[in-house]
Structure formats: C-alpha cells, structure tokens
Amino acid sequence: MSPTLWFSSSIMASNNSVDAVELLEGIEYRYAWEDVRADVGSLIADPEEVFQPDTAEGKSGRLRPGLATGTVRVALRAGTNTLGHLEFEVRSRKLSYLSEYRWMLRDIAERMTELVMDRFAVSDAHFKLDDTRDAVTLYQRFTFLRAMFESENFQGALREVIRRPHTAWETTGETVRPGAGIRADSSVLRQFAKCGSRSAWPGGVIASVPSRLERKRTEATHDTAPNRFVKFALEHWRQILGDIDRGLVEARTTSATTRGRREIAAVTSQLEEVLHHDVFAEVGALTRFPADDQVLQKREGYRDIFKAYVETEFAARLSWQSSPEDFGAGQRDVATLYEYWAFIQLSQLVGELVGQTFDMSPLVRSRPDGLTVGIRTGVETVLTGIVERFDRRMTVELCFNRTYRRGTSRNASWSKPMRPDYSLLISPANGEPATFEPIALHFDAKYRVDFVKEIFGSDDDEGDVDPVRTPERLERGGALRADLLKMHAYRDAIHRTAGAYVLYPGGDKEESGLQYPEYHELLPGLGAFVLRPTETGLASGALSLRRFISNVLDHVATRLTKHERSRYWLEDAYGQLLPGQPTRVLAPPPDTTVLLAFVKSREHWNWIRDLKVYNVRAEGRRGGVHAGAALLQSQLLLLYCPALGEVGVARIVSDAEEISTAGMAAMDYPEPRGNYWCVQLQWFEQVPWTRGLSSYSIEAYVRSLGLAYGEPASALWGEVRSLTDGE
Numbered sequence: 001m002s003p004t005l006w007f008s009s010s011i012m013a014s015n016n017s018v019d020a021v022e023l024l025e026g027i028e029y030r031y032a033w034e035d036v037r038a039d040v041g042s043l044i045a046d047p048e049e050v051f052q053p054d055t056a057e058g059k060s061g062r063l064r065p066g067l068a069t070g071t072v073r074v075a076l077r078a079g080t081n082t083l084g085h086l087e088f089e090v091r092s093r094k095l096s097y098l099s100e101y102r103w104m105l106r107d108i109a110e111r112m113t114e115l116v117m118d119r120f121a122v123s124d125a126h127f128k129l130d131d132t133r134d135a136v137t138l139y140q141r142f143t144f145l146r147a148m149f150e151s152e153n154f155q156g157a158l159r160e161v162i163r164r165p166h167t168a169w170e171t172t173g174e175t176v177r178p179g180a181g182i183r184a185d186s187s188v189l190r191q192f193a194k195c196g197s198r199s200a201w202p203g204g205v206i207a208s209v210p211s212r213l214e215r216k217r218t219e220a221t222h223d224t225a226p227n228r229f230v231k232f233a234l235e236h237w238r239q240i241l242g243d244i245d246r247g248l249v250e251a252r253t254t255s256a257t258t259r260g261r262r263e264i265a266a267v268t269s270q271l272e273e274v275l276h277h278d279v280f281a282e283v284g285a286l287t288r289f290p291a292d293d294q295v296l297q298k299r300e301g302y303r304d305i306f307k308a309y310v311e312t313e314f315a316a317r318l319s320w321q322s323s324p325e326d327f328g329a330g331q332r333d334v335a336t337l338y339e340y341w342a343f344i345q346l347s348q349l350v351g352e353l354v355g356q357t358f359d360m361s362p363l364v365r366s367r368p369d370g371l372t373v374g375i376r377t378g379v380e381t382v383l384t385g386i387v388e389r390f391d392r393r394m395t396v397e398l399c400f401n402r403t404y405r406r407g408t409s410r411n412a413s414w415s416k417p418m419r420p421d422y423s424l425l426i427s428p429a430n431g432e433p434a435t436f437e438p439i440a441l442h443f444d445a446k447y448r449v450d451f452v453k454e455i456f457g458s459d460d461d462e463g464d465v466d467p468v469r470t471p472e473r474l475e476r477g478g479a480l481r482a483d484l485l486k487m488h489a490y491r492d493a494i495h496r497t498a499g500a501y502v503l504y505p506g507g508d509k510e511e512s513g514l515q516y517p518e519y520h521e522l523l524p525g526l527g528a529f530v531l532r533p534t535e536t537g538l539a540s541g542a543l544s545l546r547r548f549i550s551n552v553l554d555h556v557a558t559r560l561t562k563h564e565r566s567r568y569w570l571e572d573a574y575g576q577l578l579p580g581q582p583t584r585v586l587a588p589p590p591d592t593t594v595l596l597a598f599v600k601s602r603e604h605w606n607w608i609r610d611l612k613v614y615n616v617r618a619e620g621r622r623g624g625v626h627a628g629a630a631l632l633q634s635q636l637l638l639l640y641c642p643a644l645g646e647v648g649v650a651r652i653v654s655d656a657e658e659i660s661t662a663g664m665a666a667m668d669y670p671e672p673r674g675n676y677w678c679v680q681l682q683w684f685e686q687v688p689w690t691r692g693l694s695s696y697s698i699e700a701y702v703r704s705l706g707l708a709y710g711e712p713a714s715a716l717w718g719e720v721r722s723l724t725d726g727e
Helices: 100-119 135-150 152-163 186-193 225-250 255-275 294-298 302-317 334-354 452-456 471-476 481-493 542-557 562-574 602-611 661-666 695-704 717-721
Strands: 005-007 021-024 029-032 044-046 051-053 060-063 068-078 081-091 168-176 198-200 208-210 213-221 331-333 364-367 370-375 381-389 392-400 422-428 439-445 497-504 514-517 525-530 593-598 613-617 636-641 646-652 657-659 676-684 713-716
Touching: 044 051, 100 334, 135 152, 135 225, 135 255, 135 302, 152 302, 186 208, 186 213, 225 255, 225 294, 225 302, 294 302, 334 381, 334 392, 334 422, 334 439, 334 542, 381 542, 392 542, 422 542, 439 481, 481 497, 481 525, 525 542, 593 613, 593 695, 593 717, 602 613, 602 636, 636 695, 646 695, 695 713, 713 717
Parallel strands: 021 081, 439 497, 497 525, 593 636
Antiparallel strands: 005 021, 029 060, 044 068, 051 060, 068 081, 068 331, 168 213, 198 208, 364 370, 381 392, 392 422, 422 439, 514 525, 593 713, 613 676, 636 646, 646 676, 657 676
C-alpha cells in the first residue's frame, strides 16, 4: 500500500517541500496532542471542520482533510488562549500533487488566457509590484514558477528576447547654426524655403538662409512597451520568490524550510542574471498594461513570456467558488478544480467535432481586485454549435450546471430536480427537413473515483452492500456504487436522456472507457471514461471520449437505427404539449411499415372515422388475408378513397381481431359480406408529412404490384413518400 503520511525526514528529497507534514486528501487520520499541560482545559483545533475530537477535552481524535488540497494552517487554542500554530500540506490522491495537479491548473489557465485578455484585462489597467502578499498563499505559485523557469520553452523565449530584443527608433532634434555640418534631406530643404528669422548669405546661391536650422537624429532604443513588460514580469516573479523566502525565514527552521530557501535562491539567481543583462539596463518601469500590443501577442519569445505571465497569475488567482469556504488561503478543492478542468476538456472535444471554437466567455466573471476571474458556479452555461452528419444538420448544445426541474418542458425531470455536471443535447438544426427526436447525454465529473469497479462493481457484488462503510473504501477515499445509481437516475428521470457517463481521473489498467449499452446499439447506455491531465496538455483518455461522442453524432444522424424508431413512438405516445404550443406530429422514419388501406365509399370512410377501426377481408375471400399476414403488423395505416379523392393516416394501436358478418352488422358496417380482420386506430389530423399524397397515386402504386382493385398492400414509408406529387 502506498504511504498516506509523510514527515520531514521522508520528504527531504522531494522537489519542493513546504511543510514538515504532508497528508493525502480523502483519508482519515488519528491525531493526539502531546506535551500539553493538564490544567489548560479543553483543546480546540482550528479549522474545526477538519479536526473531529473524540472527547470534550479534545486531546485526540480524527483528522479529516476532505478533498481540499494545499496548505492548512492550524491554531491550537484553549479557551481564548492560543497555545501554538502548525501547518501541514494536503496532497491530492488521484492526481500527482507535483505534476498532474499542476498540469490541471495549467490547462485551465491556458484555456482562459486569451479570453481573459480579450474581455477583462483592459489596456489602461495600472500595474505595480504588490508587497502585501501572503507568503502562505504565494508558496503555491513556487511550483508553477520553478517548473516554468526550467522548461525548455521558457528558456528559449528568454534567449530569443535577449538575442533579438524589440527595438524602436526615437527621433531627437537640436538647433544648430547654418554653418555647422548638417546632412541634407527633405526636412532641411523645407527649412530653407520657409519664412522666419533669416541671415544674409553674401555671394551665396540664395540671398539669405535661416538663422537656425533644426537637425534631427534617429537612434535605436530598447525602452519599449514589450521590453518594459518583460522586465516587469521578471521583477514580479522575483518579488514573489522573495515573499516566499521571507515567509520561510519567519517559519520554524527545519530541513524542509532550509531546502525550500535553497531552491528559491537558485531560481532567484536565474532571474537576477537575466535582469542584469544589457538589454534591460535602459528599460523603464511599466506604467500601463499593453494588452493590445501586437509584439506581445505575436512575436516569438515575447508571446511566450506574455502567456506565461497570464497563466501563472490566473493559475494561482482563479476563484472557484462564490464564497470562500476553504480551510486556508492556500487551499483549493481539487474535486471542484477537476470538475472545471473536465468541462474545458469536454468543450474542446465537442468543439473539434462541431468544427468551431466555443465561446467560453460565459464561464468567467470579472472581479473588483484587478486581473482575477472566477468560473461561475450555480449558473447555467450553454455552448452551442452546428454539425452535419449523413446529410443531417444537428444543433449540439453543451450545458454546464443545467438544472432539470419537474415539468412538461422538452428538457425536464418527471420526478425530483436533477443537475448533472454537463449535458450534451443533440437536436435538429433550424430548417432541417429530416427531423428527429432530440436526445440528451449527461456527464458527471467524479474526482473521487479511482477505478471503474468502484462505480460498477464486479459481477458478484451484492446490491445491499454499503460500499462507503467498508475499510477498503475508507482507505481509498472512494465512494462508490452510488455514482452509478446517480447515472441511472439521470437517464431515467430526465426526459429524452439517451445516456449518462462518469468522467474520472483514472487509475485503471484499461483506460479506453467502459460502456454499457442497454440493448443492441450504442444508445441508450451508461459508462465511464478516464480523463486525466498530462504534461503535453492532451488529456489521457481524451481520444476515447472524442471517439465516443463522434459515434454518438453518427448514431443520431443515422435514420434507420432502432433507437430512433423507439424515440419516435415514445414521443408519439407520451409526448406532452406546452400551453399554447401547436400540435406537432413527427414524420415517421423511412423504414416504418405502412398498410395501404382501400376505402370504398363515403359511408365506409365515415364508419372508419367514427369507430376508429379498419377492416380487412379474412382468408377465404378474394383479396382476403390470413391471421399471420405481415401487413396486419404494420405500424401505420394509410387510407385512400378514389371515390372521394381523400387520403388519411392513422396509427395501428391493437392486434388484428376477427369479426364475423353478424358482428360487423352489429357495428353498423355498410353491407358486410363475410368475416373481417379489424384493427383499432389512432387518427392523425392534418399531418404535414402527408402533403402531396393523392388517392390516385396510391391506387396506381397498388395496381403496379399486381394486386386486385381494393386489395390491401404493405409498403415502407420511404416508398410512400416517393409517390408525392412533385417529389
């Protein structure tokens, strides 16, 4: 079993030790306060939500850091007296704290950089170095800064700036006498011609010359806005390192703090070396932020440093919740971070498939304290795009924080309110002639999940086992057949849901995703997909998830899937209309079976309409059919009456029942002449998809099949549509 507790002696070799003790999030620990006088009374440890004492004395108990990662500052109190302070670091379990955790923050900041600079970091924002920063909060930045400085991209950017610094040309002017040496140019010639104070020129080409001439000089300078920004960024990072170092000086001296100061000194030395280069010797201070500077945005080297500055600022200063409820300023809820990171990854995957970049601006909000943004929580966000597959244009909506409440709307829950983390809604685009029933896929980011079997279990799992209470679950911090039950709840409760899936950081040997289709096709189904940060920025598992979503789009666009047929009939049977919404009947799929039903007269037509019954001659008579005839199992009934020129359509809602001549007479059938097979109907009134059909074209089609006049026939809806006039 991997360790869950580190002390200073065991972490001396780590790359960036902050505190003497490091814990794992999601693990429960036992604690005890020692060497405390017996007369101090009851002990209280802040934050109290982390420490759960066994007794009122509070000398021992359970330490539960939960899912918040980072530095926890602890104060031990007895009444109003503070007995001492300590700090410990909470490391993430599912993500490597010094790599994947940092990569996750990097990805979030990188995705937001361009958006934030375009919308929130205005050009006239004033910048100055801030010497009031909290060293505990700032230490988290050291991980990012050192990794950035040591990266090949950043070192290459610095070399490029120093090798080929941005240069501007300044023109200066001085006044000289006409006899002084001056280079002739158009400006000097214009001065000779203009009026003003002049002196005589005896024997000269002209009678007089200007008393004074202005001589201009053009000189190169590196004191430009891009160079000022680079210098500002380097000084800014140097000051952060200094703040951290001062915080370690004030802390208790340990092997960890000594090593931390040594590492900070090494990085600071690198910054000092760059700042003392000749390029920055004449560069002044940055007074206004050049957000729209094209050199910073496009030029090699400068662009990389500009991006690095914004990323390091936002990686440390993003606000993840509307109200701070963390244990300390240096902490972040890693599960919440993973939720936002997963949404960004999902939006990128869907955007690639749709063929456009989603507008992520609804995700951020400006704050009054400068370049700080916060991802909105509890606010629905919808990203929309259009995709075309198999000649079908579909609208794709990716929703974040959408709540499905009880109601009759097209996207609602029929029981309790449901709020999946993300929903992917696929519906016909405006103007799409081949309409279909919209579907919804739901995704939940489950940071706690380590292995797929924690959700789905094994085949021999008992349904009544409480996985949260088992020792194994407690040690792994996991949870979690309940997550699977939530996926079932999403799928069963929310209208038009075709699938519900878990996104989790991984840990399985097989990371290609796990899917459980309900029947024989991709949808409907449940499943889980690995999504984990990597150093390259391409999330582990992203290709599998992208392939799945692409297959879903193909599945929805395909007209002949069993899933589409089932959605059609479910909507037809159970669909509800909102108040004031016009009646809408969906066109059937092309492979829907249709009984072409002949109507002989107006009396016959009225009888069918009134009783909602259609009759077919039974076997033994000309044109009669046997009990198992396939046409009696048709889904639709298309009635045509050449005598009236009428066409109607209905849905068959019952099995065929044989009615005798007497029975037909009792039902007031006009002129019964034997036994009939009768089916019950649900009549469709004025459906637009029968427009263009005529009784004569249907009659001609039946005769082309070699059938007798009035004999029932079977066809597919796609064949029927080919009979419309003008198509």
